[in-house]
Amino acid sequence: MYRSLFPRDLFAELDRLQRDMQQAFDLSPTIRGFGRSGFPAINVGDTPQAVEVYAFAPGLDPATLEIHVDQGVLTISGERKSSLPEEGTEGKRPVVHINERFAGQFTRVLTLPDEVDPDAVKAQYRDGIVQITIPRRASAQPRRITVN
Template sequence: MYGSLFSRDLFAELDRLQREMQQAFDLSPTIRGFGRSGFPALNVGGTPQTVEVYAFAPGLDPATLEINVDRGVLTISGERKSPLPEEGTNGKQPVVHINERFAGQFTRVLTLPDEVDPDGVKAQYRDGIVQITVPRHASAQPRRITVS
């Protein structure tokens, strides 16, 4: 009988607004929400035992990659070289019409949950993907209690 003052998707609209604000102001990401831009692209997930971070960085030399964990903040930084030649054979810059591939220095920052153990972090690079495994403290992992 009476119409609602708010739309039925109020929470969806608030979520959309929050995502747009994060993207517009490039707010620092947390484990629960990320900025939608930057290199390398990240996927974050987890198990009861670990937090898994996947950084998609094809063409990256693993020797240029630096991964740090300090006070619950994971930092991934490095440099990706440009595949384009610096100077043409005739001494002029090559003409590039479109270049959509990122090149240069990058840094991605991610806030980790409180229950992770920074001493057990492992990282490996394979097929253009950096997999970073951050274990959780044993006290934060679920355990089964037997009833006697």
């Protein structure tokens, strides 16, 4: 399989169209995630003390991110600006042959367990990764009970 940069190759264009249609209807993850509806890619895990969410959003300005926790639902939203040139020479729009980087507004929504503390959420952005830590309430954390 190959991909031509120019639309003159009919078979390459049909192959590209078939892959795009298959990706649009396929809900199984690939090496690139779930597609545009799945940006940013996330990892979610938990420890006895907290729920950890990692959102992979390289090249994003942290000031454009909005993170909300409301009634047990975590919402991550924002916008990634396009890095493509708006205008080329002589005021003409440049021709883009391949554009695989997501640009535009995005929203990811996750349901959180009941035992988390929404008032103690912390988020930090470093090296293109947003780390969101949602601690569990003290009453929900495991504790050792001594026997007398």
